[in-house]
Amino acid sequence: MADPLSRNRLNSEESPYLRQHADNPVNWQPWDDAALSGARETDRPIFLSVGYSACHWCHVMEEESFEDNEVAGVLNESFVPIKVDREERPDLDRIYQTICGLVTGGGGWPLSVWLTPDGEPFYVGTYFPKTEDPRRGNVPGFLDICRSFASSWDADREEIENRADQWTDALRDRLETTPASGGGATEGGEAGATEGGEAGEDGSDGVGADSLDSVATAAIRATDNEYGGFGSGGPKFPQPWRVDALLRASVAVENDDALRAATASLDAMAAGGVYDHLGGGFHRYATDREWTVPHFEKMLYDNGELLALYAAAYQQTGRDRYARIVRETADFLRGELRHDDGGLFSTLDAQSEGEEGTFYVWTPATVDAAIDDDRTAAIAKDRFGVTDAGNFEGKTVLTASSSIPDLADAYDCPESEVVDRLDDARAALFAARSDRVRPARDEKVLASWNGLAIRGLARAGLVVGNDEYVNLAADALSFVREHLWDAEAARLSRRYKDGDVKGTGYLDDYAFLARGAFELYGATGDVDHLAFAVDLAEVIVGSFYDADARTLYMTPADGEALVTRPQELKDQSTPSSAGVAASLLADLDAFAPSAGFSDAAGAVVDTHADRIRGRPLEHTSLALAAHTLAHGSTEVVVTMGDGTDAGAATAGVGLPESIRASLASTSLPGAVLAPRPPTESGLDAWLETLGLDEAPPIWRGRNERDGDPTVYVCEGRACSPPSHSVADALSWLDDGDGSFIGSAGGDGDAIDGVGGDGDGDADGLPFDPD
Numbered sequence: 197m198a199d200p201l202s203r204n205r206l207n208s209e210e211s212p213y214l215r216q217h218a219d220n221p222v223n224w225q226p227w228d229d230a231a232l233s234g235a236r237e238t239d240r241p242i243f244l245s246v247g248y249s250a251c252h253w254c255h256v257m258e259e260e261s262f263e264d265n266e267v268a269g270v271l272n273e274s275f276v277p278i279k280v281d282r283e284e285r286p287d288l289d290r291i292y293q294t295i296c297g298l299v300t301g302g303g304g305w306p307l308s309v310w311l312t313p314d315g316e317p318f319y320v321g322t323y324f325p326k327t328e329d330p331r332r333g334n335v336p337g338f339l340d341i342c343r344s345f346a347s348s349w350d351a352d353r354e355e356i357e358n359r360a361d362q363w364t365d366a367l368r369d370r371l372e373t374t375p376a377s378g379g380g381a382t383e384g385g386e387a388g389a390t391e392g393g394e395a396g397e398d399g400s401d402g403v404g405a406d407s408l409d410s411v412a413t414a415a416i417r418a419t420d421n422e423y424g425g426f427g428s429g430g431p432k433f434p435q436p437w438r439v440d441a442l443l444r445a446s447v448a449v450e451n452d453d454a455l456r457a458a459t460a461s462l463d464a465m466a467a468g469g470v471y472d473h474l475g476g477g478f479h480r481y482a483t484d485r486e487w488t489v490p491h492f493e494k495m496l497y498d499n500g501e502l503l504a505l506y507a508a509a510y511q512q513t514g515r516d517r518y519a520r521i522v523r524e525t526a527d528f529l530r531g532e533l534r535h536d537d538g539g540l541f542s543t544l545d546a547q548s549e550g551e552e553g554t555f556y557v558w559t560p561a562t563v564d565a566a567i568d569d570d571r572t573a574a575i576a577k578d579r580f581g582v583t584d585a586g587n588f589e590g591k592t593v594l595t596a597s598s599s600i601p602d603l604a605d606a607y608d609c610p611e612s613e614v615v616d617r618l619d620d621a622r623a624a625l626f627a628a629r630s631d632r633v634r635p636a637r638d639e640k641v642l643a644s645w646n647g648l649a650i651r652g653l654a655r656a657g658l659v660v661g662n663d664e665y666v667n668l669a670a671d672a673l674s675f676v677r678e679h680l681w682d683a684e685a686a687r688l689s690r691r692y693k694d695g696d697v698k699g700t701g702y703l704d705d706y707a708f709l710a711r712g713a714f715e716l717y718g719a720t721g722d723v724d725h726l727a728f729a730v731d732l733a734e735v736i737v738g739s740f741y742d743a744d745a746r747t748l749y750m751t752p753a754d755g756e757a758l759v760t761r762p763q764e765l766k767d768q769s770t771p772s773s774a775g776v777a778a779s780l781l782a783d784l785d786a787f788a789p790s791a792g793f794s795d796a797a798g799a800v801v802d803t804h805a806d807r808i809r810g811r812p813l814e815h816t817s818l819a820l821a822a823h824t825l826a827h828g829s830t831e832v833v834v835t836m837g838d839g840t841d842a843g844a845a846t847a848g849v850g851l852p853e854s855i856r857a858s859l860a861s862t863s864l865p866g867a868v869l870a871p872r873p874p875t876e877s878g879l880d881a882w883l884e885t886l887g888l889d890e891a892p893p894i895w896r897g898r899n900e901r902d903g904d905p906t907v908y909v910c911e912g913r914a915c916s917p918p919s920h921s922v923a924d925a926l927s928w929l930d931d932g933d934g935s936f937i938g939s940a941g942g943d944g945d946a947i948d949g950v951g952g953d954g955d956g957d958a959d960g961l962p963f964d965p966d
């Protein structure tokens with residue numbers, strides 16, 4: 197049999213990122229038993245390169261080094277070169293990004309790691325030029341690094357192995373150990389809660405009492421008051437969980453500054469070049485403080501999270517511009533990332549025609565060529581800031597640079613004419629752009645990222661009243677369940693690509709998908725979605741929760757043995773899977789009270805209480821879980837009509853339309869929406885689906901009254917009287933402590949330029965009171 201290490205084996209992989217490297221002269225191996233055993237048998241170190249298909253600097257390093265025969269000769273002779281798609285193997289990425297951060301103070305992609313044959317790291321970095329380049333700072337050349345280790349692997353073996361041992365110990369201490377398991381500092385560097393600490397076993401006192409306020413205070417302090425977002429420079433990332441925490445805090449702890457900070461970021465992102473003003477959806481991040489020039493890749497996870505965020509912002513403020521962002525982003529997912537059978541693809545590349553951003557940028561000449569009417573073209577150029585100088589390499593990334601009122605004044609016409617002309621201009625520019633060479637699309641369907649998008653689409657459909665978005669969410673969930681969920685084994689796989697299923701599911705796959713299914717249940721009243729969320733939650737507790745360590749690990753207990761078993765506690769490019777899982781378990785406990793969900797969630801929060809207190813902004817998702825455990829969720833129980841009365845439910849959505857419309861315009865941050873059948877007898881089939889012998893407390897006794905859909909609002913151990921009006925039921929809670937209720941629009945909601953009537957935009961931002 198031919199030696200597998202003697203050839204490039206990536207042409208048999210389905211990952212688009214790995215396939216991109218299948219023609220390199222480097223003998224790339226996938227991360228598998230053949231490659232790892234080959235490294236041990238030949239006693240050669242591993243060179244590990246981690247990236248993803250839409251990564252710009254991954255493309256650059258490939259062109260400079262991995263397509264170079266000189267580099268390939270050194271790698272093939274002295275190393276076992278392994279390529280990993282970080283989207284398929286987030287566990288490997290998590291482990292080795294952590295050591296990169298510990299050693300270099302940073303991280304990113306491409307991630308370059310040199311490992312012993314047993315996978316222990318001894319050198320790490322990100323992008324390296326082929327040879328040292330003074331223009332790129334004090335960065336050593338990749339070829340020199342490889343030659344140095346090819347020589348020192350034998351000559352200085354003991355020194356290399358000692359370093360690898362030390363680094364691996366640091367990884368285990370940072371990622372795996374907890375106070376309960378006998379460890380010291382864990383990820384983030386803080387010691388966790390100890391016995392006798394402030395947090396109770398269920399997280400109900402201590403850390404959870406003020407965790408939301410702590411996050412909001414830290415987020416307000418970190419907010420760029422001039423340009424929105426977090427931090428005083430670039431790059432700037434959306435970080436939607438932080439903005440969501442601000443929205444929640446503005447209601448839950450009545451923090452007006454939190455709402456100002458949240459809307460400042462929401463408005464800045466929506467106006468900037470990080471938002472696609474023609475096709476909808478968001479690019480990965482902005483390279484500058486002003487949100488003008490993005491890194492152009494579009495990721496499913498960003499857009500799913502931001503879709504849910506802007507829907508929540510619309511609920512809370514009533515601002516039509518947020519509803520427009522919701523619709524355009526949902527339409528982007530439908531038009532650009534949808535598999536024909538319903539799943540959602542992963543990314544759009546930053547590049548086309550070998551250049552970053554080419555698909556998205558404009559000049560005055562290309563705008564004029566696309567729009568027939570000169571006056572319309574002129575208005576469009578002023579609106580979107582298109583100039584001869586440009587803002588990106590001599591061309592222009594579109595931004596909302598001039599407001600509708602200012603344009604109406606400049607062109608001496610009604611605002612309605614400006615709006616109509618801009619609608620025509622956007623359509624013409626979009627059509628012209630569609631004729632360009634399109635960025636490549638990574639057509640992997642990932643369980644976790646689909647979960648984030650399902651949640652966003654379900655919430656978007658509920659809030660803006662568009663059943664198509666809810667149906668998109670349902671189709672995506674159906675696709676994932678059909679192709680990635682093994683119901684008999686209760687196992688979730690991570691990735692689907694062209695009929696090929698690969699990879700064990702990680703904690704983020706289970707937690708994000710369960711959260712999406714739970715949100716879809718709330719939007720549709722389909723108990724099957726709830727049952728699936730409970731099934732996934734049971735696996736989380738059974739396979740990812742460690743009762744001895746009192747934590748949730750990123751990998752299942754029976755997963756591949758790596759140099760460490762990581763936890764994912766900080767929010768990074770996606771929210772912390774441990775934080776999302778803990779919040780999910782806390783919410784689902786009301787539907788499955790004997791499953792131990794709340795106990796597990798409370799233990800996780802208790803274990804990591806010190807990190808939540810010490811660095812709340814880095815651990816926003818965990819802090820939100822602590823808040824939920826300490827204060828409980830507001831429960832909104834709705835009895836659904838039987839479908840026989842006209843208008844009882846919108847097409848594809850089980851909630852009565854009158855109830856849905858009221859909920860859509862009411863802000864209930866962190867609330868649990870719990871539809872149920874109208875009668876106790878009708879509940880029997882639901883209980884059978886859920887495998888329950890009796891109704892859980894959240895539904896018990898809360899049946900329909902007087903033959904009409906009925907609403908109950910509960911908080912703690914108290915519930916409103918049954919009501920046929922959402923407003924009446926919520927007024928009971930408002931009359932109690934008023935801590936969770938906020939209405940979009942109406943009189944009296946404006947707070948110093950953050951009005952509920954759509955007026956009062958933040959100073960300096962070119963938005964229109966639409």
